[in-house]
Structures are given as structure tokens and as C-alpha cells.
Amino acid sequence: MIWHDWNKADKTLLFALAVFLLALCVHLQYAGNVVADGFLFCAEAALVGGIADWFAVTALFRKPLGFPYHTAILPRRRQSFIHASVQLVQQEFFSRRKIFHHLERMHLMPMLLGWLQQPDTEAQLTHRLQHYVRDALLRQDGDAQAAALARQLRSVLLETRPEAFFASLAHWLQASGRDREVLAYLCEYLKPLAAREETRQGIQQLLENYSHERTQGGWAQFFAGLAETFDALNYADAAALLQKQLLALLDELSGADNVLQREMLALFYEKAGELGQDAEFRQLLYELRDGLCTELPLEQVIRETLTRVREHFAADKARAVDPVEEHLPQLHSRLLEIIRREYERTLGLVQTDEHLRHVVGHFLYDLIARSALHAQSLVGVVVTSVLERLTDEQLNHLVYDKVEPDLLWIRMNGSIVGATIGLLLFTLLHLVQLY
Numbered sequence: 001m002i003w004h005d006w007n008k009a010d011k012t013l014l015f016a017l018a019v020f021l022l023a024l025c026v027h028l029q030y031a032g033n034v035v036a037d038g039f040l041f042c043a044e045a046a047l048v049g050g051i052a053d054w055f056a057v058t059a060l061f062r063k064p065l066g067f068p069y070h071t072a073i074l075p076r077r078r079q080s081f082i083h084a085s086v087q088l089v090q091q092e093f094f095s096r097r098k099i100f101h102h103l104e105r106m107h108l109m110p111m112l113l114g115w116l117q118q119p120d121t122e123a124q125l126t127h128r129l130q131h132y133v134r135d136a137l138l139r140q141d142g143d144a145q146a147a148a149l150a151r152q153l154r155s156v157l158l159e160t161r162p163e164a165f166f167a168s169l170a171h172w173l174q175a176s177g178r179d180r181e182v183l184a185y186l187c188e189y190l191k192p193l194a195a196r197e198e199t200r201q202g203i204q205q206l207l208e209n210y211s212h213e214r215t216q217g218g219w220a221q222f223f224a225g226l227a228e229t230f231d232a233l234n235y236a237d238a239a240a241l242l243q244k245q246l247l248a249l250l251d252e253l254s255g256a257d258n259v260l261q262r263e264m265l266a267l268f269y270e271k272a273g274e275l276g277q278d279a280e281f282r283q284l285l286y287e288l289r290d291g292l293c294t295e296l297p298l299e300q301v302i303r304e305t306l307t308r309v310r311e312h313f314a315a316d317k318a319r320a321v322d323p324v325e326e327h328l329p330q331l332h333s334r335l336l337e338i339i340r341r342e343y344e345r346t347l348g349l350v351q352t353d354e355h356l357r358h359v360v361g362h363f364l365y366d367l368i369a370r371s372a373l374h375a376q377s378l379v380g381v382v383v384t385s386v387l388e389r390l391t392d393e394q395l396n397h398l399v400y401d402k403v404e405p406d407l408l409w410i411r412m413n414g415s416i417v418g419a420t421i422g423l424l425l426f427t428l429l430h431l432v433q434l435y
Helices: 008-029 034-061 078-093 096-105 108-116 119-138 142-159 162-176 178-194 197-214 218-229 235-253 259-276 279-295 298-318 323-327 329-352 354-389 392-434
Strands: none
Touching (some): 008 034, 034 392, 108 119, 108 329, 119 329, 142 279, 162 178, 162 259, 162 279, 197 235, 329 354
């Protein structure tokens, strides 16, 4: 064994042996000398005390010099040690009294509210709530959801007055400026249709039909035929000119805000208002509404839509992508805003309502206390499982490493105390001999 690897107790015991050998030499050299005899007596007591304490400490963990009787106490009593350790952890560290004592000293509600008011906590919880709501809706039965949504939609439609609906729609279009966007989109859609050859031929046919209707008399037919003969009345040119004017009109209506566009919209709202006051038209709207509510297969459409949405969401979830945020960013922002508003409202309610604070605090106290009491038995199982998996050598090291300085001092104290007692005994014996 290398000298540097020896601990203090081993070095002390070796030093006691060296001192004993030195004292023995001195005693042999100066036989009958009181100092030499006392020196040998103390050195012998120190060596015996050191060896005895080395044997006692070593016997706790293994068999010193192979001595089999009442040695290796910890390995032989490992089950008792494990049981005592479990009892110590459960009854002292996790006792019911200490658990409730520490819980009573904790201010749970201020801690909870402080944690919930942190921006990071709010962001994480609102994000989790959004995903929870989405997943909860997707786990619902598709047929039941479709039936409930269809029933609710029919109820809303049957309670809706068509004239009030169209009035609200018109007000929204005007207030938001969407009416100009709709008109521009409609004009852009009509431009390619108006530029087609079929459209020009249709205009020409209308002009010819109108001309024939207006020239039924003899003289009227005579002058019309005379105008066509001398090319004074050319329906093809007139149709082309009207088509060109129609395209110019659509270009102007589809442009930015202009006088013609405003006049067209004002005329539309005026005529729509007059039409809304017509009793027959209103009756037609009510019949159309009732027919839609009765004939439309809302359940089937909603069921198929929900199925497609589930499939699409499942595919996006497999890609670790939020489908609502990716495909419906405005809806995603709106949902987050609603959840965040409700989150803040709930926090404010908990802060101001004393009864609610008491209920929530009592619930938290009861929940944590019950969890801690259940953890008491769980800790015992964990400690037992860990200690039983240790080998005897590992168990010895586990205990020895925790108390090594104290055990070393016990061994060193054996030599020190032995030398001290040896000195006292030698002095006492020498005084007895003198008297």
C-alpha cells in the first residue's frame, strides 16, 4: 500500500507501533528506569487501544483478519438496516406532523398567483389551453357533433329575419368598405365574359330583335330596310361599340374609389331598400329560408367537413405543426385573444373574491397534503428498492463514506485515549509501590 493512500487512522496506528518499538528498545537499554518503564507502558496502551478500535470499526463492515464471530455487522444486518432507514425517512423526514407543519407555513395562494401572473407562465398556459380545446373538440363523436351543429344552425336560421339579416349585411359592407371590394371583384370577373365574341353577337342579336319589334308598320319597315341598304344602320358596328363601352364601364367600376362606383353602390342600396319593403319579395325570402332549413343536408355536410378537418389536423400534428396557426392564422389569433382575456379575467376574479380565494387555497392545501402523504409510502418503496439492489460492498461504502471522518477519529482516539489511560495507570501503580 502506498503511503499517500493511507488514511490518518492507519498512519496513527503505524506511528503507535513505531513508538512502541522505540519504547521497547529504550526499556531494554535502560532497564529499571522509571521513565523508560512509563514510556513503554503508555506506548503499549496506545498500541492496544488503536488495535482494539481498528478491530471494532472494521467489524462493522467486514471480518477483520477473518474473525467470524459478531463481525461484518452491516452486511449481516442489512435487512434491519434497510427497514430502519425506511422507518427513519417515513416517520422523521416525511412524517404527517412535519408535512402539515411545513404546509401551514407556506403561503400557497400568493405563490400561485405570483407564478400565474408571470408572462412566460401565461404564454405557456394559454398555448396549452388552446391545444387542449382543439384536441378535446377533435376527440368528440363526429355524428353527435354534426347533429348538434346542424340543429343549432337550423335554430339560428329559423330565428333570423331575412330583411334584418340583409340590412345588417349591407351596413357591414358599407362600414367596412367591403362593398367596393365585392363590386371590383365582380367587375373583374365579368370583364373576360364581356370581351368574348359571343357577348358581342348577343348584343347584336338584341339590337336586331329590338329593331324588328319597333318597326312593325309598313313605312317603318321600308325606312329600316332603306337604312340597312345604304349602311346607315349597321348592327355589328353598334354591337361592337356597345361592347367597348361595356368594357370601359367595367374598368371604371373595378378601379379605385370613384364617382361612378359610388353612384352604382348608392343605386344598389336604394333599390335593395325598396325591394326589402316589397311584401311579395319578403314572403319569397321567408319561404326560401324555410326551404333551406328543411331541405339542406346539413348533418351530412358538417359530418364530412369535420372528418376532413380531423384528417388534415392529424396529418399536421404528425409533422409537429399547429394546423390552426398555419392555415387559419386569424382564427388562431382570435382564439388566443379569447383564451388570454378569460385567463386574465379568472386571475382578477381570484384576486378580488375572498370566498373564491379561500376555496382555491383549501383545494391546493388538500391536494398537496394528500399527495405528500401518498409520497410517504412511495418514498419507502423507493428507498427499499434502491438499498436492496446494492451489494454488500456498495452498502458498506454508502455508510462508510458518510461517516468516514468520525470513524477515523474513533480509531485515532483509541490510541490517544489508550496512551492517556496508560500514563494514568502507570502513575497510579508507581505511587502505590512507593507507599
